[in-house]
Amino acid sequence: MKALHFGAGNIGRGFIGKLLADSGIPVVFADVNDKVINLLNQQGAYNVKIVGEQSKLEQVNHVSGVNSKDENAVIDLFHSVDLITTAVGPTVLKIISSTIAKGLIARIEAGNTQPFNIIACENMVRGTTFLKEQVFTHLTPEQQKQVSEFVGFVDSAVDRIVPPVNAPEDDPLLVTVEEFSEWIVDQTQFKGNIPDIQGMEKTDNLMAFIERKLFTLNTGHAVTAYMGKQKGYQFVRESIEDESIKDFVKAVMQESGEVLIQRYAFDRQAHAAYIEKILKRFANPYLVDDVDRVGREPLRKLSENDRLIKPLRGTLEYKLSHDNLIRAIATALLYRNDSDPQAQELEAAINQEGVEATLRKYTGLQDQDVITRIVNQYHVLTH
Numbered sequence: 584m585k586a587l588h589f590g591a592g593n594i595g596r597g598f599i600g601k602l603l604a605d606s607g608i609p610v611v612f613a614d615v616n617d618k619v620i621n622l623l624n625q626q627g628a629y630n631v632k633i634v635g636e637q638s639k640l641e642q643v644n645h646v647s648g649v650n651s652k653d654e655n656a657v658i659d660l661f662h663s664v665d666l667i668t669t670a671v672g673p674t675v676l677k678i679i680s681s682t683i684a685k686g687l688i689a690r691i692e693a694g695n696t697q698p699f700n701i702i703a704c705e706n707m708v709r710g711t712t713f714l715k716e717q718v719f720t721h722l723t724p725e726q727q728k729q730v731s732e733f734v735g736f737v738d739s740a741v742d743r744i745v746p747p748v749n750a751p752e753d754d755p756l757l758v759t760v761e762e763f764s765e766w767i768v769d770q771t772q773f774k775g776n777i778p779d780i781q782g783m784e785k786t787d788n789l790m791a792f793i794e795r796k797l798f799t800l801n802t803g804h805a806v807t808a809y810m811g812k813q814k815g816y817q818f819v820r821e822s823i824e825d826e827s828i829k830d831f832v833k834a835v836m837q838e839s840g841e842v843l844i845q846r847y848a849f850d851r852q853a854h855a856a857y858i859e860k861i862l863k864r865f866a867n868p869y870l871v872d873d874v875d876r877v878g879r880e881p882l883r884k885l886s887e888n889d890r891l892i893k894p895l896r897g898t899l900e901y902k903l904s905h906d907n908l909i910r911a912i913a914t915a916l917l918y919r920n921d922s923d924p925q926a927q928e929l930e931a932a933i934n935q936e937g938v939e940a941t942l943r944k945y946t947g948l949q950d951q952d953v954i955t956r957i958v959n960q961y962h963v964l965t966h
């Protein structure tokens with residue numbers, strides 16, 4: 584088996600690519616970053632620093648790179664790989680979908696009918712299904728039928744905190760990761776045999792795991808970032824060490840947790856322990872994680888099905904309390920960052936259209952009572 588992984592960034596090198604290579608699967612990384620691709624080809628290996636109580640350095644071998652800008656070179660690889668994974672960010676999935684469509688067609692037209700699987704590893708609910716929809720926009724109905732027969736589009740949930748680091752000059756591909764990692768795939772969506780990858784867990788109940796992760800870790804993380812930003816902190820760790828922020832973040836995760844407990848019948852005690860563990864991961868003294876990285880792209884984070892609004896909608900669905908989520912969303916609306924285009928768009932929308940119109944436009948919320956309460960909170964926080 585051989586894999587093509589799109590995105591040689593933090594999660595690509597520090598998590599998914601590492602698990603694949605450690606399982607003996609050669610990995611070709613596709614990326615638009617010339618420097619990273621050249622280095623991968625020169626070195627054929629890179630280091631991952633795993634930080635925790637006992638830090639360790641592990642070398643990842645059997646890796647190479649292909650420049651994503653060279654579309655023909657990427658398409659050629661579809662003849663020799665059996666697995667595609669991605670960690671490029673939700674917005675880039677659409678961009679790579681046309682190359683993937685061309686690669687799949689080239690493979691099928693060459694008479695290769697071996698099963699083939701694609702797994703998007705993004706912070707998204709059913710990101711691979713989204714990628715499939717994008718790929719299908721580039722295919723004729725007949726091609727869609729052929730692809731559906733041989734290609735498994737497998738959704739997954741990924742959890743490992745991998746902040747960007749300034750790698751040293753003598754080890755430019757180094758990535759630093761936390762010890763914890765969780766990669767869960769929907770075993771019902773594979774075509775052919777499920778590849779044996781150490782650290783890839785299989786489930787037939789993926790939605791529960793995706794939502795557990797996205798609406799606990801990512802919800803809490805985003806709120807830690809937005810609250811920290813308000814208080815002038817630069818790092819997630821500084822923010823979560825502020826007791827008032829920690830208590831608030833925990834209260835928000837408890838509210839979203841009640842939704843998860845209702846929806847998926849999670850054990851209440853086990854979920855409380857999951858929340859505590861996440862709070863400890865945010866406070867990891869060995870990770871340097873900027874609040875602007877975790878708060879990046881606030882419009883995506885404020886969208887209907889993402890980490891803030893979907894839990895709030897869940898509280899409405901199950902008639903649960905949501906005072907903390909309301910305040911958390913108001914805090915997200917206050918996120919300002921001149922180097923983040925989405926933060927700039929958010930700020931401009933609020934200035935030009937007002938808070939309520941902005942909230943309706945980007946969150947899809949319609950419940951007037953809830954909208955009014957978020958707007959009121961926003962004004963409380965700005966005065």
Ligand SMILES: NC(=O)C1=CN([C@@H]2O[C@H](COP(=O)(O)OP(=O)(O)OC[C@H]3O[C@@H](n4cnc5c(N)ncnc54)[C@H](O)[C@@H]3O)[C@@H](O)[C@H]2O)C=CC1
Nearest residue numbers: 590591592593594613614615651670671672705706744745
């Ligand atoms: N960093 C983290 O702790 C975690 C991130 N995630 C998710 O993983 C995904 C990737 O995140 P990171 O690795 O942090 O981002 P990153 O920015 O470090 O890596 C993304 C990589 O994609 C590359 N890229 C951009 N356009 C491309 C294209 N057209 N073709 C191929 N490569 C392209 C970039 O050059 C970059 O190397 C995101 O969806 C993120 O939400 C999920 C769990 C943890």
Ligand SMILES: O=P(O)(O)OC[C@H]1O[C@](O)(CO)[C@@H](O)[C@@H]1O
Nearest residue numbers: 706743744800801804805877879
């Ligand atoms: O990558 P996104 O969706 O912008 O959000 C950042 C989040 O992703 C992570 O990097 C990993 O899940 C978290 O640290 C953080 O909550």
